[in-house]
Amino acid sequence: MDTDDNSSGTITGSDLGQRYRHAGDLTGEAPTRPRANIWCSKKYFAEISxxxxxxxISGKWYGPQNVQPILGLHGWQDNAGTFDRLMPLLSPDVAFLAIDLPGHGLSSRLPDGCYYNSVDNLYVIRLIMKQYKWEKVSLVGHSMSSIICFVFAAVFPDKVDMIIGIDALKPHQRPYPSVIRTMETRLDEFLREDERNRSKNEPPSYTYDELIERVYIGTFHSVNKEHCKHLMARNIGKSEKYPDKYFFCRDRRLKFYNYAIGSQELCVEMANRITCPYLFIKAAQSSYFEDKKYYDEVLDVLLKKPNFEYLEVNGSHHVHMNDPEAIIAPVNNFIQRFGPAAAAASRQKAKEAKESKL
Amino acid sequence: MHKRLQYEEVMIPAPWGHIAGRWYGNRADRPILAIHGWLDNLGTFDRLIPLLPDYIGVLCIDLPGHGRSSRLPPGVPYNVYDYVFIIPRVMKEFGWSKVSLMGHSLGGVMSFMYAAMAPSTVDMIISLDVLLPRRIEDPSKLTKDIEGYLLEERRQADGTEHEPPSFTLSKLRETLARNSNNSVPQHLADHMLHRQVAKSNMYPEKVFFSRDGRVKFYHIFDIENGLALEMARRIEKKPYLVIKGSLSPFVGPRCNETMSILSHDNPNFEFYEVEGGKHHVHLHAAEECARYIVPFIRNHRPPRSSKL
Incomplete structure (x- = not known):
């Protein structure tokens, strides 16, 4: 793992898709914090590769680097910037690594010709765990990644300390005709976009304000306009043709993400298998993304678990960006009780108790 | 006695390398595209192809990670959904606007999925001992597959990939017969082995499996019953031939409703069961299968029916 302390304006790669501006340039965030200052304030972060x-996989590591961080995962077509406004509110002793999933933000795209499947993010989490030699992981996920956290906790129940999911609970069940229509569209367009991806032509470029507007519309006004810059910072490149313009540099193939993970029966079975402490936060003004009966069926299973906590808050789908204050108290409380430090302490305690019996 | 057929080895470019294939017979007209099953390769069709009408070509391909096709890049898991995209990739390479599909097992599932996604581009489907994939009912299947995949990927990255465990050819024949529940009997095993073994550098008398070890841990596309029915509705009235081995469980009760939709008011739907047939029915009972396949092809792809 490299920790990149370079806060210069641009990271230049061999092709347009790899040319990005540093997050600090556009968000007003402080530059990457010095490596030596381990216990510094949450407003600083280290760029991680x-x-x-x-x-x-790129990421922003907030807080101390001598403890295991919570792993933060963003939603579809977002990036690590999704947690920018939540980070300063976390307890200062908590480490948090917000990553860009493949093809998003500053992370590498999948190789040409390859397809993005939601289920492959389970591999990504396991790869990161292996890299850092974490036995267990604490996860915070928003939207698509909240679903990934749910699935990961069911598939690897012995490898999770805790999960916090924001505003999407489980793999969505969509009407069958619409599933097939989506598959048909992807079939037509994926190969075309895959080819366009390889072209050396610069994508369409826009002024900064136009991009803000596009992000705002793209999230269906879910992110307040003044906070869109946090999602844009890791998502745009500077145009070489037009000095004052930028273009989106996320992978075009992301439009054809395959969300399919399994049936409703499988989702219920997954819910039954989750054993870790689990906080789920539902934004009241956000959709369920599926017929609510499917959501309710899984929620009913989870609510019977002693360490499942459910919180409904006023806000849109990106409530953690627009109004992080609304969720920070329960989040901090949950992390304090079940996060990496608490989990490590309880494991140590259990180990000592076992040894004392011997 | 099987006649020997002329074929040409083909390589279809893909961004990660190439898709290897064999084009048997007629190159002037659009061929049937034949797709093998999981962990197999195009050798699966060796005994069937000489029995098919000689006016129509057959292009058999090795799926990525199988046979002589390139592996997917490191870190990219194998997924049935992604495999379906191989079909339009091949069509694009040869400029076909339509495709005739013949698939065994995984290849048959891919054919069903593709036909549901793009029904207007498919003119006939031959499905050998399969219709729908098995269901994913247990999350621990995912656990095993992900961990197995990562372990194999690590093995390959460590450089030990250069020489996986090696065996004598007769031992591999034996293993293949045993692991397939004798669906690929020992005396026919070479059809499956000739494209997926390599000679050991360490032990001159031995060979090893050269396919990508990661394909064992591929991700199934879960087609629940309601989705299967909707897919079948999109395909309806297409020429569709399903051949089942009587001793094989792969075309079971779960397929009944889907088949009734495919066959409803469809004179072009045919279903046959080969007595004593196992999963590789087209390999060990090629003549019986040909008895049904040949008239089906003659009916739905008569001579000179479609140009490239």
Missing amino acids: ITVPWGH
Whole structure:
């Protein structure tokens, strides 16, 4: 793992898709914090690059670097910037690593010709755990990644300390005709976009304000306009043709993400298998993304678990960006009780108790 | 006695390397695209192809990670959904606007999925001992597959990939017969082995499996019953031939409703069961399968029916 302390304006790669501006340039965030200052304030972060077989996973490491961080995962077509406004509110002793999933933000795209599947993010989490030699992981996920956290906790129940999911609970069940229509569209367009990806032509570029507007519309006004810059910082490149313009540099193939993970029966079975402490936060003004009966069926299973906590808050789908204050108290409380430090302490205690019996 | 057929080895470019294939017979007209099953390769069709009408070509391909096709890049898991995209990739390479599909097992599932996604581009489907994939009912299947995949990927990255465990050819024949529940009997095993073994550098008398070890841990596309029915509705009235081995469980009760939709008011749907047939029914009972396949092809792809 490399910790990149360079806060210069641009990271230049061999092609347009790899040319990004540093987050600090556009968000007003402080530059990358010095490595030596381990216990510094949450407003500082270190840029992290984790080697994976197809390139690297980029991330922002907030807080102390001598403890295991919570792993933060963003939603579809977002990036690590999704947690920018939540980070300064976390307890100062908590470490948090917000990553860009493959093809998003500053992370490498999947190789040409390859397809993005939601289920592959389970591999990504395991790769990161192996890189850092974590036995267990604490996860915070928003939207698509909240679903990934749910699935990961069911598939690897012995490898999770805690999960916090924000505003999407489980793999969505969509009407069958619409599932097939989506598959048909992807079939037509994926190969075309995959080819366009490889073209050396610069994508369409826009002024900064136009990009803000596009992000705002793209999230269906879920992110307040003044906070869109946090999602944009890791998502745009500077145009070479037009000095005052920028373009989106996320992978075009992300539009054709395959969300399918399994049936409703499988979701219920997954819910039954989750054993870790689990906080789920539902934004009241956000959709369920599926017929609510499917959501309710899984929620009913989870609510019977002693360490499942459910919180409904006023806000849109990106409530953690627009109004982080609304969720920070329960989040901090939950992390304090079940996060990496608490989990490590309880494991140590159990180990000592076992040894004292011997 | 099987006649020997002329074929040409083909390599279809893909961004991660190439898709290897064999084009048997007629190169002037659009061929049937034949797709093998999981962990197999195009050798699966060796005994069937000489029995098919000689006016129509057959292009058999090795799926990525199988046979002589390139492996997917490091870190990219194998997934049935992604495999379906191989079909339009091949079509694009040869400029076909339509495709005739013949698939065994995984290849048959891919054919069903593709036909549901793009029904207007498919003119016939031959499905050998399969219709729908098995269901994913247990999350621990995912656990095993992900961990197995990562372990194999680590093994390959460590450089030990250069020489996986090696065996004598007769031992591999034996293993293949045993692991397939004798669906690929020892005396036919070479059809499956000739494209997926390599000679050991360490032990001159031995060979090893050269396919990508990661394909064992591929991700199934879970087609629940309601989705299967909706897919079948999109395909309806297409020429569709399903052949089942009577001793094989792969075309079971779960397929009944889907088949009734495919066959409803469809004179072009045919279903046959080969007595004593196992999962590789087209390999060990090629003549019986040909008895049904040949008239089906003659009916739905008569001579000179479609140009490239």
